[in-house]
Amino acid sequence: MIILHPMNELHNTRSIALSILADILIKNHSRDESLKRYLSTEKHLSEQDRAFIFNIVMNTLRYKEVFDEITEKILNRPIQHINKDILLAIDIALAQTLTLDNIPLYASVFETIEGYKESKNRNSRSIGFLNYALRRITQNSSIDELFAQYQNQNRLIQKLQNHLCDELSEKEIIGIYKTSFQRPRTAIRINNKVIDTNDALKELHNNGISARSSEIVANAIILETDTPFARLYEILPAEGFTFQSELSQLAAYLLSLKKGYSLLDVCSGNQIKVGQIKELFPEDLEITSIDIKKNHRPIGRYIQADARNIRLDMQFDRILLDAPCSGLGTLAYNPEIKFRINRESIIRHSKIQYQILSNIGKYTKQGGRLLYSVCTITGSETEKNIMKFLEENREFEIINPVMNSSILRQYLTQEGFLRIFDYNNNSFFYALLERR
Ligand SMILES: C[S@@+](CC[C@H](N)C(=O)[O-])C[C@H]1O[C@@H](n2cnc3c(N)ncnc32)[C@H](O)[C@@H]1O
Known part of the structure; x- marks a missing residue:
């Protein structure tokens, strides 16, 4: 989207934000990788510039659908009729005006137009349109009112309700959606x-x-x-x-590990959870990790494999299955997920989770335990998967996890699942199973 300057540098912080957002929202690239790619190549940026770009990108992702509704209303023109790059430029101007402190209105409009001028697709007509649109939108006297109104009522909320109505209650859909507006506490x-x-x-x-x-x-x-x-x-x-988020840190404790145990860490990813376990039990566990991706500096024995069909030659005292999921419980950290979520992606994840669970379950020792964890609470990715597994694997039963925290005990379901909805803007699901 953006013309690269000699030396591959983009000079305007808004044009860098625009490029990052186009990668995430138009090309569907990962947010972390897009941020990393631009912030590491643009060497001239100060720490302050980097923080500014990060905040514009995050706040645009948090409120994009709200900004789009405002734009449509004030310009009286369907957003589908506005070029995607121009719409993104309007979004980042609104992110500055409505969500970032200390940026005078004229600066956010002027600098955004300057940033857009570095884009490949710009021409004098599109620059003229952006100039007109930004002045009309930002000078509208009801902009703050519209900003509040569309946070409660917009097309994305309706779409999520349609896609998720079999998965979550209406209150949960709205609650989870609204976490995407929150800046999570580190x-x-x-x-x-x-x-x-x-x-x-x-x-x-x-x-x-x-x-x-x-x-x-x-x-x-x-x-x-x-x-x-x-x-x-x-x-x-x-x-x-x-x-590491608070809810993700629980896994290490729910496993009730003991000295000498063998632990299988399935879908180990960056080994954040097993890294924590290793800190708590430095020498005392025999750890094996599996992930479909390479890991150049793994903790313990590492197997790069597809957990849906891997064959192993031993059974384990404890298995942690931290399955890939829709991530719907993490919208405060990953607001872009709200644009990508749909019924099909949830079903796709739930099938993979089930295939991994039913293959890996057999490597649980008799009397051993398997902890299933996902950072989402949709029915298909949580209870339904576990119930189906229990029907087909009668030797397993649900165990109530031991928890000291009375706050956490409130999230224990009748079946014995830990289904945490919106604790500090984060949702998570754990099921602890024991093999009889
Ligand atoms: C939620 S992340 C795991 C995070 C990790 N446990 C940690 O603590 O850092 C899910 C992981 O599942 C892995 N994965 C996805 N499909 C897989 C499969 N079929 N077999 C093995 N790993 C898979 C992904 O590569 C990703 O690392």
């Missing part, structure tokens, strides 16, 4: 072999960062102050902390 887990959790909290406070201990999981700290990641590395020892 959570870190502390490695007590390197630094004590209270000392880490003190260090953060001494450096002006408001932070507190998690109410549901040991050794987790929640940052109340927005803090650039680089700043955290200046304050805490790098080996002493890892970014």
Whole structure:
């Protein structure tokens, strides 16, 4: 979309934001990779520029459908009739005007037009249209009112309701959708072999960062102050902390691991969860991980394979199956998921999850346990999969996980699942199964 300057540099921060958003929303690329690609090649950017681009990109993803409705209303023109690149430029101007502090209106309009001028598809007509559209939209006196109104009522909400009505209650669909507007609080887990959790909290406070201990999981700290990641590395020892959401940290505890156990970590990904387990049980577990992707520096024994049909030569005391999923519970972290979700993608995930579960289940020792975890709560990816598995594998039963936290116990379902809906803007599902 963007003409690259000699040296491949884009000079205007808005044009970089536009390129990143076009990659994510038009080409369907991964958000993290698109951000990384541009922010690492654009060497001239200051830390402040990077933070600004990150915030524009994230806030555009959080509110794009709301901005589009505002644009359609004020210009009185269906958004399908507006070129996608121009629409994105309008979106980022609205993100600056409506969601970022300290950016004067004239600056967000002027700089966005300057940024758009670096785009490949621009011509004098499209620049003229953008100029006209931005002035009309941003000078409209009811813009704040429309911004509030369309957060409660827009076409995307209706689409999600149609796609998800068999999966979630109406209240859950709206609740989960609204988490996409929230900036999640950063959570870190502390490695007590390197630094004590209270000392880490003190260090953060001494450096002006408001932070507190998690109410549901040991050794987790929640940052109340927005803090650039680089700043955290200046304050805490790098080996002493890892970014990991509170709900994801629960897996290590729900498994009730003991010295000498063999653990199979299925769909190990970046091994965030097993990394935590390794910190808690440094030498005492025999860990094997499986993922379809390569891992160049794995923890423990690593097998790159498709877990739907891998054959193994042993059984395990504990299995953690952290299955690929729709990620609907993580909209606060990954707002772009709301544009990609549909009934078909949920069913596709649920089939893969079931195939992995039914293949991997047989490697659970008698008396051993399997923890199934997904960061979504749609019925097809959670209860339905487990119930079908239990019907076909009568030797398994659901175990109520042992939990000290009274907050978490509220999320225990009658069947014994931990189905966490919207805890600090995050939703998650765990099922703990035991082989009799
Ligand atoms: C939710 S992520 C796992 C995160 C990981 N457990 C962690 O703690 O970092 C899901 C993982 O499933 C993997 N995956 C997807 N399909 C798979 C398959 N058929 N077999 C094995 N792994 C698969 C993906 O590569 C991805 O890493």
